[in-house]
Structure formats: C-alpha cells, structure tokens
Amino acid sequence: MAESDNIVVETAEKIFADLADPQTINNDKKNSWQAPLWQALSEAGLPLSWVPDDLGGSGASLADGFALLNAAGRFAVAVPLAETMLAGWLLAQAKIASPEGEMTVLPASPRDRITLDADGSLSGRARGVPFAKTAKHFAVLAHGKDGASIALVDAGKGRIESGLNVGYDHSDTVTLDKVQPVTLKAAPKGLDQTTLMLMGGVARSLQIAGALESMLDISVRYSNERVAFEKKISKFQAVQHNLARLAGESAAALAAATSAADAIANAEAFNDEVYLEAASAKIRCAEAAEKGGAIAHQVHGAIGFTMEHILHRYSLRALAWRDDFGSESHWAVELGKLVASRGADELWPLVASR
Amino acid sequence: MTAALRFDPIRLPEKCEQLRKEVRAFLAEEIAAGTFDPHKPNREDTDAPEFSRRVGAKGWLGMTWPKKYGGQERSFLERYVVTEEMRVANAPTRRFFVADRQSGPVLLKYAPEHIKMDILPRICRGEICFAIGMSEPNSGSDLFAAKTRATKTDGGYLINGTKIWTSSAHIADYMIAIFRTSQPTKENRRHGLTQFLVKMKQPGIKVNPIGQITGQYEFNEVVFTDFFVPDDHVLGEVDGAWKQATSELAYERSGPERFLETYYVLTELVRAVGPNPDTRSAEGIGRLVAQLHTMRRMSVSVAGMLQAGKEPVVEASIVKDIGTVWEQQLPHRVRDLAAFVEETATNRETLERQLDFAIKTAPKLTIQGGTTEVLRGIIARGLGLR
Numbered sequence: 001m002a003e004s005d006n007i008v009v010e011t012a013e014k015i016f017a018d019l020a021d022p023q024t025i026n027n028d029k030k031n032s033w034q035a036p037l038w039q040a041l042s043e044a045g046l047p048l049s050w051v052p053d054d055l056g057g058s059g060a061s062l063a064d065g066f067a068l069l070n071a072a073g074r075f076a077v078a079v080p081l082a083e084t085m086l087a088g089w090l091l092a093q094a095k096i097a098s099p100e101g102e103m104t105v106l107p108a109s110p111r112d113r114i115t116l117d118a119d120g121s122l123s124g125r126a127r128g129v130p131f132a133k134t135a136k137h138f139a140v141l142a143h144g145k146d147g148a149s150i151a152l153v154d155a156g157k158g159r160i161e162s163g164l165n166v167g168y169d170h171s172d173t174v175t176l177d178k179v180q181p182v183t184l185k186a187a188p189k190g191l192d193q194t195t196l197m198l199m200g201g202v203a204r205s206l207q208i209a210g211a212l213e214s215m216l217d218i219s220v221r222y223s224n225e226r227v228a229f230e231k232k233i234s235k236f237q238a239v240q241h242n243l244a245r246l247a248g249e250s251a252a253a254l255a256a257a258t259s260a261a262d263a264i265a266n267a268e269a270f271n272d273e274v275y276l277e278a279a280s281a282k283i284r285c286a287e288a289a290e291k292g293g294a295i296a297h298q299v300h301g302a303i304g305f306t307m308e309h310i311l312h313r314y315s316l317r318a319l320a321w322r323d324d325f326g327s328e329s330h331w332a333v334e335l336g337k338l339v340a341s342r343g344a345d346e347l348w349p350l351v352a353s354r
Numbered sequence: 355m356t357a358a359l360r361f362d363p364i365r366l367p368e369k370c371e372q373l374r375k376e377v378r379a380f381l382a383e384e385i386a387a388g389t390f391d392p393h394k395p396n397r398e399d400t401d402a403p404e405f406s407r408r409v410g411a412k413g414w415l416g417m418t419w420p421k422k423y424g425g426q427e428r429s430f431l432e433r434y435v436v437t438e439e440m441r442v443a444n445a446p447t448r449r450f451f452v453a454d455r456q457s458g459p460v461l462l463k464y465a466p467e468h469i470k471m472d473i474l475p476r477i478c479r480g481e482i483c484f485a486i487g488m489s490e491p492n493s494g495s496d497l498f499a500a501k502t503r504a505t506k507t508d509g510g511y512l513i514n515g516t517k518i519w520t521s522s523a524h525i526a527d528y529m530i531a532i533f534r535t536s537q538p539t540k541e542n543r544r545h546g547l548t549q550f551l552v553k554m555k556q557p558g559i560k561v562n563p564i565g566q567i568t569g570q571y572e573f574n575e576v577v578f579t580d581f582f583v584p585d586d587h588v589l590g591e592v593d594g595a596w597k598q599a600t601s602e603l604a605y606e607r608s609g610p611e612r613f614l615e616t617y618y619v620l621t622e623l624v625r626a627v628g629p630n631p632d633t634r635s636a637e638g639i640g641r642l643v644a645q646l647h648t649m650r651r652m653s654v655s656v657a658g659m660l661q662a663g664k665e666p667v668v669e670a671s672i673v674k675d676i677g678t679v680w681e682q683q684l685p686h687r688v689r690d691l692a693a694f695v696e697e698t699a700t701n702r703e704t705l706e707r708q709l710d711f712a713i714k715t716a717p718k719l720t721i722q723g724g725t726t727e728v729l730r731g732i733i734a735r736g737l738g739l740r
Contacts, residue, residue, distance in 0.1 A: 216737075220737050220738065220739065223739065224738070224739070234739040235739075235740075237731075239739075240730065240731065240734035240739050240740070241727070241730040241731075241734070243734060243737055243739060244675070244729075244730035244731075244733035244734050244737070245675075245730070247359065247668075247672060247733050247736075247737055248672045248675055248676045248733070250359065251359045251361060251652065251669065251672050251676075252648050252649075252652065252676060254359065254361055255361035255363075255648060255651050255652040255655060256644075256647075256648040256651065258361065258362070258363045259361075259363040259648075259651040261363070262363035262365070263363075266365075276643070276647060277647070279640070279644065280643070280644035280647040280648055281648075283640065283641055283644035283645075284644050284645060284647075284648040287641075287645075328641070329637060331640065331644075332636070332637040332638075332639075332640030332641045332644065333633055333636045333637045333640055334636075334640065335639075335640035335643055335644060336631060336635065336636030336637055336638065336639035336640030336641075336643070337631065337636045337640075339624060339639055339640070339643055340624060340627060340628065340629055340630065340631045340635075340636065340639065341629050341630075343624070343625075343629065344621050344622065344624040344625035345621070345625075347620070347621055347624055347643070348442050348621070351643070351646060351647055351650060352374070352438065352439075352442075352650075354365055354366060354651075354654075
C-alpha cells in the first residue's frame, strides 16, 4: 500500500514524516528523536490501536492496525510500536486492560515456553524478545495444567540479558523466575502460542513489506541520480533488470503480507486457510528481505554500505525481522507438515480457498 | 513513492466458489470417462475437440463477453476460477485456450460487427481454435522488426512471408497476425504494422510443424504465399498495430497459466513423501507452497484490478516474471526434494515420468508470450527508469 487510505495510517505517516525523517534520525547518534516520536505516537493512541476503548486503547480495527504496521515498516523506526500493539492485542484477548507505556510480548519464538505454576507465578526463558530492555510491561502467554493463560507482567520483575539484532535494535533474553504477574486470566478458547506467533509473524511480514517498498523507492531514486560511465546508472540494462527484480520481491512481500492481514482481519478462527496465509507471508517476506535487500545494496554500491547512508536502516531491519515469531525455516517446516498431513489431493483446495 | 505498486487482497466472491464446485464436478466426470489423465501433463499436442465443445456447452468459454456474441457477461474472477481449475487438472485446453483468453477479446475490440457475430459465438461453443502470428524468423521479442508483407490489392491484401513458433497453427481455424503494411518511419520504428484476422486451412498457407525438445510438435512455421485477406479482416487501425498491443498484455500475462504450468510435480511430491515427511522435505514443500500461494494471491489481485476496469500492466508483468521463473525452477526443486523419497512410494514412477517431462518443458516458460528480459524492461519503464 503505497498510499494511505485510512485515518490511522494518515495520522501515523504524518507523525513519522515530522519526527522520524530517516536522514535526520540516522545522523542523530544520541537517539534524541526516540522520546518525542514515542510521545507523539502515544498521544495519537497508535501503540494501543488494537485495544478496545474500555480497556484503555483506541479501538481501531485489526485491518487498520495491520495497515499501520505496513506504514511503520516503510519508515523502519526503532520504537516498539508493533510490539506494544501486539502486547495490547494479546492482553485484550483476555479482557486485560493495557497500561501506559512501552510493552512487548513473550515468548517471541515458537521454541520458547513460559509456564504457569500452581501458585500463579510465571517461569521460563524467552529469547529474542524485541525491545524487552526498554519495555515497562510484558504481555505474556503462559501454559499451565489448565491450558493457556495471558498475563500482564511488570518488566522490572524479569531478568534481562540485553542483546542487539542484526538491525541494531534491542532483542533481549528475558528470564522469569517465579514472577507474580500484575494480572492473570485464562486465554480464550482457540488462542494458543501458535496463534500468537502467527499474529506476530504477520506483523513482521507487513513491516518487511514496508521496508522493501522504501528500499525500492530509494534505490530507484539513487539510480536516477548516480552517474557512472558518463550516464545515469538507471540507463544500464543490468541495473534496470536488477531493479525490476527488486520491484518483484517488494510486490510479492506486499501481496503476501496484506493478503494474510486481510485473512486474519476477516477470519472467525485460526483455521488451515488462515494458517496458510500467515505462514506463507512470513516465509515469502523473509525470502524477499534477503533477495530484495541484496539488490538494493548492489544498486547503491559502497555508499549503501556506510552507516551514514539510510539504506541499512531498512535492509538490516528487514533481515532482523525475519527472526522474530518464528523464522521462515520454522514456518516452512510447519506448513510442509500441514500440507503433507492433509494429503496431496487436498493441497490445491487449500491454495484455492480464497 | 516512485513505485506505487498495488496488490489489493481480493477475495473471490461466493458465486466463484459455487462455480468452482461445478468445474471440479465436470472435470471429475471427464476424467472418469477417460477424456484425459490428470497425472499426465503431455497435453500440449493433444487435441480434444469434443472436450472443447463440452466446455463451451457449459458456458465457460467467452464467459465475460456480451450475451449477443454468445458470452455470459460474467466477471473476470469467475473466468479466473475456471482457468485455474482446468490448469490444475491438466485438462486438454489447447484447442480453446488462446481464443478464449486473447483472440476473442481482440475481435471484440477491433473486428467489424458481422465478423464478431460470425466468429465469437463459435469460440463460445468451443468449435474453433486460434493461433497468434507474431514472431518471424528474424523477429521474436523485437515484434516491430516483423517483415511479412501485406500488400494492398483489390478488395483486400496479399500476404507474403513467414511466421514462426506459432503454437497450434496446425490445428487452428484462424490466426490473428501482424503484417507489415508500410515501412517504419524515422520518428516511429513501430509504425507500419497492421493486425489481421486470417482464415487458416486455405491455399496460400503452408503449415510446417517444428519438433520441440520435449519430443512434441506443438509450434510451427507458417508460410504465406500470395495469400488473400479481405479488407474487412483488418483489425483496428492500418499501420497502427503498435497502439493496440499493450492493453492486451495485462490479460495475457497475469493468469494462473503463468505459474501453474508445472504444478503437477508439486502435488505428486506431496503424495510421494506421505503424511509424515522428514524435516528436509517438510521445509522444502513448505517454502514451495508459500511461494505458490503468494503468486496466486498476486495473480488473483490483478484479475480483481482488471475486473475493476484498471490496466495493471506493470503488476501483470511482475506476476509473469516471478511466476514463470518459479514454474521453471519448480521441477528442479522437486527433483532435489524427491532424491530421498522411499523406493516403495507407490507413485514413484508417476513422479519420475512427470519430472522428465517438466524438466524438458521448463526452458520455454520464460520465453513464450514475452521473455523475462522483455518483462523486466516493461517493469523498469513502469519504475521510471526508461
């Protein structure tokens, strides 16, 4: 979606344009842009888009929230907007009100598990949790003997080993050791860790698609400016064909991600069809991040490899987002198993279901 | 944003799903009756005239065209469903596919009324087959280098020259071709070509089959010697064919046939690995299915944009670029994954036979109907690079 078509996206784009100009924030070594940006996003109610009014949020639709994530990807800003949105969404599933401030979700990998003990405390380790270091609260999906529960946890109660992902954003290991949550409620029927991973995966897919749109945009612009061998490099057929392939990867990512978002926004349950959409989006967007990002860098040459240039803000973040909520390898194995268990003659009916 | 590519997430309307059930039931009956074998993709040189008539009788040919020409005035999305179900079943569509997709719409737009009334209903009934006469021995991707002459004579034109790589010319009743009516001008090298309707199977036309690397004879050389075409068979503007070519491309380039050509090997691989695949097979299948799903969603999206009256030329070119490269690689990826399939898999022989054919078919997929290089040029133009 190259143009905004709803008020939530328009609001966000205006804030990003005013407070998160990519060149300005790239030059700002002290990250002094982060606090004003977060404040403006919060005042506009965007981080709690998916939280109903009565639980402290702004009550936007799933579809509007997904479009917002795509826009956020186009700006590739290092604030926990997607994470707080996901946390608010998860809490709202159990009718838990969202507090103010930054949040993130745990676990953030399908391989990790948080357990709920009989005394109501939470234990377990979650790796690769985005922005855990700066979060005020965690929204936690935990498993106990009675099934899945959703909890709001004070971030100060967890032990955090700080780390950075490929895109230089916080990606931390959080260990909970018999932590008492602020609030704990049973998860609604049908919501399990797979559901959370699919939601998170689609959020990341939309962000990757947005980042690729920007990479295409700045690569086309650069190729029309840069002169080599006495002509603009955009006039070389080899460069044109590379950019055409980048457009293809960007288009594939956008189509896969928006299709999955549309499927979730209109689904009554996380059935096989929604699973196909969400898993495919994460797989295909991750592949596009690799292929498309490589072309964007190739077009830029050495300048794109510098910290001064903005390209890495998009290319590295898109690569980093591949890892969150299940990598493409994880989802490919799971989707392959699903397809195999349904049987060969049920593959086409699944693909042609929408 | 320079690009502004759009792929809106179109959902197929309810009536499409009803239609899909009807198409599946029809195809199941045809398979049961022995019309074709869905596991055998060698349909390229199979001609199935009776099947073609039965598809026509169902109302599935020319389905988007006006009723007065035999059409059904249904949507592009409904046509999409019919096309993809036929393709996935490996149904023998060769006899009617080109007419339904491409030739009919050209006639609708450019043919005189009496020709439309004569020919379009016969396409809808599945009675006639079309070929497309574009390439020549020294003019392939460079369409505007075509030399086959159409010389004005009393009441029409005399055609002299050779078309080549013309699919189905050996069975076709008609061809829509471009011929040179004037020399190109200095200002416009695309000037001087005119689109014609040609009635085949007449003196003055010689069709010579050309063997393909698959072992089939599906495309041909077509030689015209003083062949007469009447004036009312001119389609559109004399010397102005270049203005007419581009809008067709979105229809031609974005359909399900642009990524499903070798799909059957994926189905057969899933059958061969069984319900409990190892991690390697599961991951390989998962990736292929994710890529397939994504392309289909892009293709459906373009169909939706066409239905809405848009001309998504760049988006359609992207679908064909990505789709044909994918369907070309698919048999090789399936071969990789099939390397460790159990010797005891019941469909092992079927899969091997299919792979043999798909691997031989693969090279043409990125050449026919607009090469990858041409498509990337169109996409580059859309991006503002040309």
